Amino acid sequence: MPSLRFEEVEHTADLALKVHGQSLEEIFANAAYGLFSLMADLENLSPSFNRQVHLGAPDRESLLVDWLNELLYLHEVEEEIYSRFEIENLSSTTLSATVWGAKMKASKLTVKAATFHDLEIRKTEDGYLATVVFDV
Amino acid sequence: MVDKKDLKRITDYLYEIPKEYREDMRVPARIYADEKLLEATLGDRSLEQLVNTATLPGIVGYALAMPDIHQGYGFTIGGVAATRYPSGVISPGGVGYDINCGVRLLISNLEVEEIKPHISTLISALYRNVPSGVGGKGGIKLSPSQMDQVLEKGAAWPVKQGYGTQEDLECIEERGAMAGAEARAVSSRAKERGKNQLGTLGSGNHFLEIEEVLEVYDEEVADVFGLFQGQLAVQIHSGSRGLGHQVCAEYVRSLQEAVKKYHIELPDRELVCAPLDSPEGRDYFAAMAGAANYAWANRQCLTYLTRRTFEEVLAGKVKNWELTTVYDVAHNIAKIEEYEVDGRRTKLCVHRKGATRAFGPGQPELPKSYRAVGQPVLVPGDMGTASYVLVGTEEAMKASFGSTCHGAGRVLSRKAAKKQIRGDKLKAELEAQGIQVRAGSMPGLAEEAPDAYKDIERVVDVVHRAGLACKVAKLRPLAVMKG
Numbered sequence: 001m002p003s004l005r006f007e008e009v010e011h012t013a014d015l016a017l018k019v020h021g022q023s024l025e026e027i028f029a030n031a032a033y034g035l036f037s038l039m040a041d042l043e044n045l046s047p048s049f050n051r052q053v054h055l056g057a058p059d060r061e062s063l064l065v066d067w068l069n070e071l072l073y074l075h076e077v078e079e080e081i082y083s084r085f086e087i088e089n090l091s092s093t094t095l096s097a098t099v100w101g102a103k104m105k106a107s108k109l110t111v112k113a114a115t116f117h118d119l120e121i122r123k124t125e126d127g128y129l130a131t132v133v134f135d136v
Numbered sequence: 137m138v139d140k141k142d143l144k145r146i147t148d149y150l151y152e153i154p155k156e157y158r159e160d161m162r163v164p165a166r167i168y169a170d171e172k173l174l175e176a177t178l179g180d181r182s183l184e185q186l187v188n189t190a191t192l193p194g195i196v197g198y199a200l201a202m203p204d205i206h207q208g209y210g211f212t213i214g215g216v217a218a219t220r221y222p223s224g225v226i227s228p229g230g231v232g233y234d235i236n237c238g239v240r241l242l243i244s245n246l247e248v249e250e251i252k253p254h255i256s257t258l259i260s261a262l263y264r265n266v267p268s269g270v271g272g273k274g275g276i277k278l279s280p281s282q283m284d285q286v287l288e289k290g291a292a293w294p295v296k297q298g299y300g301t302q303e304d305l306e307c308i309e310e311r312g313a314m315a316g317a318e319a320r321a322v323s324s325r326a327k328e329r330g331k332n333q334l335g336t337l338g339s340g341n342h343f344l345e346i347e348e349v350l351e352v353y354d355e356e357v358a359d360v361f362g363l364f365q366g367q368l369a370v371q372i373h374s375g376s377r378g379l380g381h382q383v384c385a386e387y388v389r390s391l392q393e394a395v396k397k398y399h400i401e402l403p404d405r406e407l408v409c410a411p412l413d414s415p416e417g418r419d420y421f422a423a424m425a426g427a428a429n430y431a432w433a434n435r436q437c438l439t440y441l442t443r444r445t446f447e448e449v450l451a452g453k454v455k456n457w458e459l460t461t462v463y464d465v466a467h468n469i470a471k472i473e474e475y476e477v478d479g480r481r482t483k484l485c486v487h488r489k490g491a492t493r494a495f496g497p498g499q500p501e502l503p504k505s506y507r508a509v510g511q512p513v514l515v516p517g518d519m520g521t522a523s524y525v526l527v528g529t530e531e532a533m534k535a536s537f538g539s540t541c542h543g544a545g546r547v548l549s550r551k552a553a554k555k556q557i558r559g560d561k562l563k564a565e566l567e568a569q570g571i572q573v574r575a576g577s578m579p580g581l582a583e584e585a586p587d588a589y590k591d592i593e594r595v596v597d598v599v600h601r602a603g604l605a606c607k608v609a610k611l612r613p614l615a616v617m618k619g
Contacts, residue, residue, distance in 0.1 A: 014208075058393065065389065066389065069389075073328075073382065076329055076378050077325075077329060109577075110338070110340060112233045112385075113233050113381050113382075113384065113385040114385075115233075115385075115388070115406055116210075116388060116405035116408070117209030117210055117404065117406040118209070133209050135209070135234075136340060
């Protein structure tokens with residue numbers, strides 16, 4: 001039975017995701033997967049290319065927001081949807097990743113940005129839990 | 137969590153959370169609401185967010201909330217916060233991600249009866265001609281130098297290209313271009329996002345509606361605004377698209393450092409801010425003004441596309457279809473304005489996040505033709521119900537930093553709305569009511585269902601009775617187009 005990667009959470013004006021992962025790398029990957037699942041049907045997406053992403057931020061939470069906003073920027077400007085995320089290197093201030101995707105528009109929702117509101121990454125019994133609120 | 141017992145009733149329409157409620161509040165918080173709206177508000181975290189707003193350095197008077205208040209992130213939506221200029225702070229969260237999300241109202245000299253046989257064709261043609269929806273490219277492609285001109289000249293740029301008139305500019309807040317906008321303060325990424333999106337509607341709660349002036353409440357003011365009962369109108373709700381979102385996200389991110397630098401303690405990271413006279417504060421203001429100008433240019437282009445579509449469909453069939461601009465307002469913005477504080481005229485930075493300027497009679501910023509009566513305030517309701525035109529008041533200048541509500545305000549989360557409401561069923565219901573719908577997304581439609589919103593009638597009633605903005609006319613939709 002596949003483990004739960006993310007859940008959509010009630011939030012009046014926007015959209016919040018609760019992200020699960022056994023490692024921090026998984027959290028970053030699953031947060032991105034969750035975000036793009038809101039925008040398109042990822043199950044049926046066949047990736048046709050990949051892209052490298054390198055980022056630096058003052059702390060882990062900012063890094064998570066930066067990561068998601070970087071992907072949103074690339075999505076909008078390049079008209080791409082990503083379905084696979086491999087976090088190669090992750091520290092509390094830097095990230096290197098490869099993302100796989102296809103050239104297509106979002107079919108479900110436009111997400112404007114990942115916000116700092118209620119932003120949290122914390123350790124749990126069986127790994128990590130993060131919450132991110134998106135402006136839609 | 138704020139509780140009913142923490143609220144002090146000032147009038148039937150105004151409640152206060154005293155400064156003593158929490159140690160870090162610099163001013164009290166005030167909420168314009170009736171009892172029923174207040175009950176609904178106590179159900180989410182919006183009042184807690186309002187209290188957080190009251191901690192901003194340099195905040196003056198009260199942290200204010202309008203009756204369409206609902207939970208946002210950082211600042212509540214439906215909020216007004218004025219900070220001292222230039223030593224107080226400016227906060228991107230007090231403006232919002234969709235900088236200058238706002239509304240334009242257009243009217244024609246036509247009665248709706250004359251146009252009824254053409255409404256279906258009109259809305260289909262608008263849906264075809266006006267790019268909308270998720271992603272929403274297909275707008276005017278801007279070169280880098282054109283982009284810089286749009287950021288600094290706002291709606292004047294499309295007018296110069298032939299997409300509008302001087303009369304349009306007269307009837308836009310700030311004449312469609314805020315002073316202080318600097319293209320260099322807007323990042324190349326934001327420009328990259330916005331370069332193909334000028335003249336696109338967007339998605340979410342953005343819409344283009346063909347409407348009828350259903351009822352006129354104030355004949356004198358309606359006359360000044362050019363409104364009459366049975367009149368055909370068009371309303372456009374849109375903002376600064378990806379450019380604005382990028383500006384906000386970038387500055388919320390970069391100001392995380394500024395708060396450390398200026399030793400500002402905040403209860404919520406989304407409240408990040410910087411003093412207006414700091415380089416960071418000045419840069420954000422310049423970028424925000426640029427994004428605001430982009431939004432006004434956008435609504436001007438959307439107006440042009442609407443007029444062209446009307447011509448395409450109606451020329452030769454109907455006379456007098458020409459559309460003129462009544463007014464165009466921003467409801468996510470920060471402005472430098474002057475108000476009386478402790479008996480002295482004081483320059484303030486007024487943040488309006490989901491709130492609309494409502495200047496009263498005599499204000500020099502208003503178009504000459506409206507100056508005697510006050511500013512038109514456009515309050516779009518939820519899909520399928522009414523929208524309102526109100527007029528700004530002297531009371532608003534005194535009590536709410538010249539501000540009032542912006543719309544109905546959500547009650548249901550998007551998730552809950554999608555669960556409870558089915559887009560295709562909703563479309564059928566609206567069509568049964570005589571409202572034509574063209575929408576790009578059924579789940580998107582469900583998220584915007586009327587049941588997901590507070591009652592616009594109540595919201596408008598509160599601001600009217602509180603004297604912040606008075607009812608001039610009610611409009612109802614005949615056809616709506618959404619991304």
